[in-house]
Amino acid sequence: MGRLRPVDLARGHGLSTQAIRNYEAAGILPSAERTPHGYRTYTPLHAQALRAFLALVPGHGHQTATSIMQAVNRDATEDALRLIDESHTQLLDDRRTLQAVEAALVDLEPVPQERGDTYVGPLARRLGIRPATLRKWERAGLVRPRRDPQTGYRVYSAADVRDALLAHQLRRGGYLLEQIAPLIAQVRSAGGVAPLEAMLHDWRARLSARSRAMLTGAAALDAYLNRRPVPPGEGPSARTTAPSTTDPVQPPGSSR
Numbered sequence: 538m539g540r541l542r543p544v545d546l547a548r549g550h551g552l553s554t555q556a557i558r559n560y561e562a563a564g565i566l567p568s569a570e571r572t573p574h575g576y577r578t579y580t581p582l583h584a585q586a587l588r589a590f591l592a593l594v595p596g597h598g599h600q601t602a603t604s605i606m607q608a609v610n611r612d613a614t615e616d617a618l619r620l621i622d623e624s625h626t627q628l629l630d631d632r633r634t635l636q637a638v639e640a641a642l643v644d645l646e647p648v649p650q651e652r653g654d655t656y657v658g659p660l661a662r663r664l665g666i667r668p669a670t671l672r673k674w675e676r677a678g679l680v681r682p683r684r685d686p687q688t689g690y691r692v693y694s695a696a697d698v699r700d701a702l703l704a705h706q707l708r709r710g711g712y713l714l715e716q717i718a719p720l721i722a723q724v725r726s727a728g729g730v731a732p733l734e735a736m737l738h739d740w741r742a743r744l745s746a747r748s749r750a751m752l753t754g755a756a757a758l759d760a761y762l763n764r765r766p767v768p769p770g771e772g773p774s775a776r777t778t779a780p781s782t783t784d785p786v787q788p789p790g791s792s793r
Contacts, residue, residue, distance in 0.1 A: 541579040550587060557587075564607040565590050585761045586610070592757035596750035597624045609762065621755070628747060631709070635740055638706045642733060655693050664705045671701065677714040679704040679721055700725075710740050 543554040558577070560566045566586050569577040586606065593602035601620055608617035661668045674680050675691075680701050682691040693701065700721055707717045720733055 539581060541581075541584065543577055543579065546579050546584060546587060549584070550591060560587065560590070563603060564610055565603055566606075567610050582761075582764055585764050589754070589757040589761040592750075593754035596747050596752075596754045597621070602754075605758070609758070609765070614762065617758075621758075624751065628744065628751070632744055634706055634709050635737070635744065638703065638710065638733075638740075639737060642703075654695075655698060657691050657693075660693050660698060660701060664701065666705065674701065674704055674714070678718040679714065707736075711743075712736070 543557045546552075547554045547557050557566070557579075561569055561577075566579075566583050569579050569583065572578060590602055590606050593605055597605065597620075601624055605617045605620050608614070608620065657668045657671055661671055664671075671680065671691075675682065680693065680697050682693045682697050684690070685692050703721060704717055707720070708714075716736075720736070
C-alpha cells in the first residue's frame, strides 16, 4: 500500500496541509502512522476517507459530515448510519415544508378575524419558537399584531397567524428576515404569489441538489466502508447485507 505525505493528500483536493492535520485531529481521517523522525504518513485509505468526507459535506453539512466520519473511524457504523437517516428525515421534512408554503399561498384572501385572535404565548408554542422570536419578527415587519387597549398585550388576528406561519416556513427554507418581510408585504397588498415564484423555484432546486449530493456522499462513504478493515466482532457479511427497504435513499451501488 503506497505511502502519502500530507502535502500529497492536500494537493489532490485543493487543501492545505494544515487542513489535513486538522481533519486527522478531528477524527475525520484515521490516525496517521509516523516515521522514525515523527513525520505523518498517509495511505490510500486516508485518501478514501477524505474523499468520503468531502462528498458528504454538500448533502449533510460540515458538522453532520464530521460526526459521520468520526463514528465510522471509531467503528461505530450504526451511529454513522443513524446520522445519515436523520439527514434524510430532515430533507423530507424540508420538502414537506416547501409543499406547505406552496399550499399556504394558494389562497391569500383576507382571513376572517372572528375566532382567530390569539396571543404571543399560544402562537409561539404552535410554531415551536420563543415569544422573543415573534417580537423580533414584528420589528422586522413580518407580523403586525394589534394591542389590546385594556391590557396592552399583543393580539394576533387570523391574518397575523397566517403571516407568522408563512414567515416560519420561509425561515425553515433558509431565507433571511430581510428577504421575507418584503415578500409578505407584497402578498398582503397584492394578494398574489408572483413575488414568491422565483424563491420557491430556487428552494426546489436547492432541495434537489441536496438530494443528489446525498447520493454522491453515500457512494463515497460506501467505498470507504468497504475499504476499511472489518472491526473485531463484525462479521464480513455485515458489509454486504442488503439495506432495509425503509432507507430514505438507496446509495448507488448498494445492491450487489
